[in-house]
Amino acid sequence: MRPLIILLIATAGIAVLAPNQNEKASAPDAALDRMIAAGKNPQELAQYVFDTHGCKSCHTVGHDGKLGFTEKGQERAKGFEGCISMLAAMTVIVQVADDKRTPQQRDKAKRFAEFGCTACHKLAPGALGLTQVGAKLQHLHLGCVNVERLVSSQASPQR
Numbered sequence: 371m372r373p374l375i376i377l378l379i380a381t382a383g384i385a386v387l388a389p390n391q392n393e394k395a396s397a398p399d400a401a402l403d404r405m406i407a408a409g410k411n412p413q414e415l416a417q418y419v420f421d422t423h424g425c426k427s428c429h430t431v432g433h434d435g436k437l438g439f440t441e442k443g444q445e446r447a448k449g450f451e452g453c454i455s456m457l458a459a460m461t462v463i464v465q466v467a468d469d470k471r472t473p474q475q476r477d478k479a480k481r482f483a484e485f486g487c488t489a490c491h492k493l494a495p496g497a498l499g500l501t502q503v504g505a506k507l508q509h510l511h512l513g514c515v516n517v518e519r520l521v522s523s524q525a526s527p528q529r
């Protein structure tokens with residue numbers, strides 16, 4: 371995982387995008403529930419999360435367990451934080467009272483929401499938590515890292 375993180379952080383310099391949020395994803399996800407009830411396998415569920423929660427506006431389905439980046443994602447490098455650094459930054463920002471945040475911190479929190487992250491990662495005052503959907507996915511081991519691994523290893527299931 372480590373070399374991968376370093377590789378992706380290097381890539382992050384040229385990857386940016388403000389995705390079109392055409393799906394509103396904060397409500398409990400009925401389609402996901404139906405898929406679970408229908409016994410869909412983890413790869414199918416991960417693909418569904420990937421397709422419906424904004425991931426594919428920045429990421430392409432990669433291979434060997436690694437996601438790639440969309441062309442659009444790479445175009446808009448300026449000011450972008452990738453998933454890891456963004457979540458890390460948010461764990462700090464949620465501990466700062468709303469009226470004490472710097473403009474940069476506000477901006478980050480806003481983008482975190484715009485990118486669709488808050489559908490699953492809850493910005494409770496003082497701590498970063500998970501929404502109902504997020505908690506369900508965590509329970510199913512379908513967090514972001516697992517989604518990456520699952521959608522990006524479909525061509526090589528022997529991994």
Ligand code: HEC
Binds near residue numbers: 385453
């Ligand atoms: C706004 C663009 C954007 C969106 C939306 C986005 N990502 Fe990312 N993601 C990145 C960038 C850029 C990186 C690389 C930098 C980093 O790791 O912080 C990254 C890194 C990651 C990593 C870390 C890779 C590793 O192994 O180190 C995972 C996992 C990941 N994304 C999963 C997801 C999932 C799952 C979604 C959808 C729920 C998603 N991302 C949505 C831009 C995005």
Ligand code: HEC
Binds near residue numbers: 419455456
């Ligand atoms: C569809 C739900 C969903 C969306 C949307 C989502 N996440 Fe996640 N993410 C999760 C879950 C669930 C976990 C696992 C949490 C855990 O195990 O504590 C996770 C884990 C992560 C991790 C790894 C944390 C760790 O310590 O392993 C990062 C980084 C992350 N998310 C960043 C993001 C960012 C940035 C976005 C927005 C671009 C995003 N996520 C959008 C559900 C989601």
